[in-house]
Amino acid sequence: MSTEGKTITCKAAIAWEAGKPLSIEDVEVAPPKDGEVRIKILYTGICHTDDYTLSGKDPEGAFPVILGHEGGGIVESIGSGVDNVKVGDHVVPLYTAECRECKFCKSGKTNLCGRVRATQGKGVMPDGTSRFKSKGKDILHFMGCSTFSQYTVVSKFSVVAVNEKAPLEKACLLGCGITTGYGAATKTPGIEDSNVAVFGIGCVGLSILQGAKAKNAKRIIAIDTNDKKEEWAKKFGATDFINPTKLPEGKSIVDYLVEETDGGLDFTFDATGNVHVMRSALEACHKGWGVCNVIGVAPAGAEIATRPFQLVTGRTWKGSAFGGVKGRTELPGIVDDYLAGTLWVDEFVTHHQQLEAINKGFDDMHAGDCIRCVVNMGFDDAP
Numbered sequence: 273m274s275t276e277g278k279t280i281t282c283k284a285a286i287a288w289e290a291g292k293p294l295s296i297e298d299v300e301v302a303p304p305k306d307g308e309v310r311i312k313i314l315y316t317g318i319c320h321t322d323d324y325t326l327s328g329k330d331p332e333g334a335f336p337v338i339l340g341h342e343g344g345g346i347v348e349s350i351g352s353g354v355d356n357v358k359v360g361d362h363v364v365p366l367y368t369a370e371c372r373e374c375k376f377c378k379s380g381k382t383n384l385c386g387r388v389r390a391t392q393g394k395g396v397m398p399d400g401t402s403r404f405k406s407k408g409k410d411i412l413h414f415m416g417c418s419t420f421s422q423y424t425v426v427s428k429f430s431v432v433a434v435n436e437k438a439p440l441e442k443a444c445l446l447g448c449g450i451t452t453g454y455g456a457a458t459k460t461p462g463i464e465d466s467n468v469a470v471f472g473i474g475c476v477g478l479s480i481l482q483g484a485k486a487k488n489a490k491r492i493i494a495i496d497t498n499d500k501k502e503e504w505a506k507k508f509g510a511t512d513f514i515n516p517t518k519l520p521e522g523k524s525i526v527d528y529l530v531e532e533t534d535g536g537l538d539f540t541f542d543a544t545g546n547v548h549v550m551r552s553a554l555e556a557c558h559k560g561w562g563v564c565n566v567i568g569v570a571p572a573g574a575e576i577a578t579r580p581f582q583l584v585t586g587r588t589w590k591g592s593a594f595g596g597v598k599g600r601t602e603l604p605g606i607v608d609d610y611l612a613g614t615l616w617v618d619e620f621v622t623h624h625q626q627l628e629a630i631n632k633g634f635d636d637m638h639a640g641d642c643i644r645c646v647v648n649m650g651f652d653d654a655p
């Protein structure tokens with residue numbers, strides 16, 4: 273029986289308040305309005321940004337909310353005026369929308385899109401309302417995706433169809449972590465033949481390593497406080513690994529890296545979200561030309577600092593979201609790279625959970641041996 277045009281009651285993991293475990297609830301998901309798409313979510317990754325928002329440290333965090341933004345699913349129905357996806361398409365929701373019409377999209381300078389970002393940040397659809405209800409209360413959307421629900425509604429600008437041959441239980445990770453790191457490295461002009469340092473070897477950091485290797489970076493130094501990450505880093509292309517807590521007393525990671533690389537790195541990346549690490553990542557850059565790309569997300573109130581002289585002498589501090597990737601235009605090609613075997617994705621999945629046990633997935637994430645936990649949303653007919 274078709275569900276088109278009807279409210280669907282399904283299961284979702286709701287964050288009722290900050291700092292509390294998610295609870296599995298019945299949620300009513302309204303049909304998509306004009307320009308919207310309702311998606312049956314089959315699998316979702318758990319990203320550190322979900323954990324960060326749940327912790328209450330996100331200045332935009334508002335509750336109650338359905339978190340999740342690393343999903344893969346199938347289009348269940350579409351509202352009027354949707355021509356970029358159709359019912360039955362395999363899709364990945366995009367937390368970085370792409371409308372192709374706004375000032376940002378047309379600039380050719382950024383993957384950020386201005387079309388739905390303001391309402392997305394408030395946890396509502398572009399018309400200012402929510403499609404989710406539970407226990408008689410409106411529940412907020414998250415990052416325009418809310419993939420911790422068996423059904424979700426997104427803007428047509430926040431979704432892309434991908435090759436059906438890609439298993440969604442793996443390809444869901446291209447909705448955030450892998451694309452973020454891989455895009456950040458591969459879209460960095462001049463990374464070929466350069467020295468690169470990556471701080472923080474989680475899903476994002478490993479993906480930066482993978483991208484730097486694909487671009488033939490000359491030397492790729494991985495930095496992490498967890499020794500277990502050395503093996504992971506080398507597997508994904510690092511030529512060197514260093515644990516900054518194991519340096520001789522009095523030697524900072526910046527001193528070490530500057531010495532090791534004859535004056536500093538051409539490119540550094542922060543994938544930790546720690547503002548002190550971001551400072552080290554900038555100061556380890558080579559005088560005159562080194563560029564530091566901040567990817568990690570820091571808590572509300574945290575600020576970065578350095579001596580202005582670091583910038584005066586030619587280092588650049590920049591940042592990127594979703595790896596600078598334009599989701600609707602570029603993600604299908606990245607999925608094809610995965611299918612062609614040139615981009616590793618399966619290797620990132622270290623843990624699995626069912627939707628009912630999604631809180632265990634957050635525990636997995638904190639255990640130190642998890643790169644990504646993929647949650648099965650509980651559909652027996654999932655391909």
Ligand SMILES: NC(=O)C1=CN([C@@H]2O[C@H](COP(=O)(O)OP(=O)(O)OC[C@H]3O[C@@H](n4cnc5c(N)ncnc54)[C@H](OP(=O)(O)O)[C@@H]3O)[C@@H](O)[C@H]2O)C=CC1
Nearest residue numbers: 321472473474475476496497498543545567568569593594
């Ligand atoms: N800009 C964007 O578009 C995106 C940003 N993010 C952000 O990127 C960051 C990384 O995400 P993800 O890879 O999933 O996170 P992970 O936690 O898996 O990876 C971070 C790694 O950094 C390590 N680390 C912590 N402190 C230090 C330190 N002082 N020096 C070196 N390494 C350190 C951690 O070790 P340990 O495990 O021991 O703590 C961990 O291995 C997060 O802040 C996330 O919110 C994520 C996706 C998109």
Ligand SMILES: N[C@@H](CCC(=O)N[C@@H](CSC=O)C(=O)NCC(=O)O)C(=O)O
Nearest residue numbers: 319321330331332368389448569593594
């Ligand atoms: N809402 C936070 C910042 C959170 C943030 O920076 N998010 C990243 C993506 S993290 C993905 O896992 C991002 O894309 N930022 C750009 C954007 O437009 O949101 C805050 O207010 O500090």
Ligand SMILES: [Zn+2]
Nearest residue numbers: 319321448449
């Ligand atoms: Zn994420």
Ligand SMILES: [Zn+2]
Nearest residue numbers: 371374377385
């Ligand atoms: Zn736009």
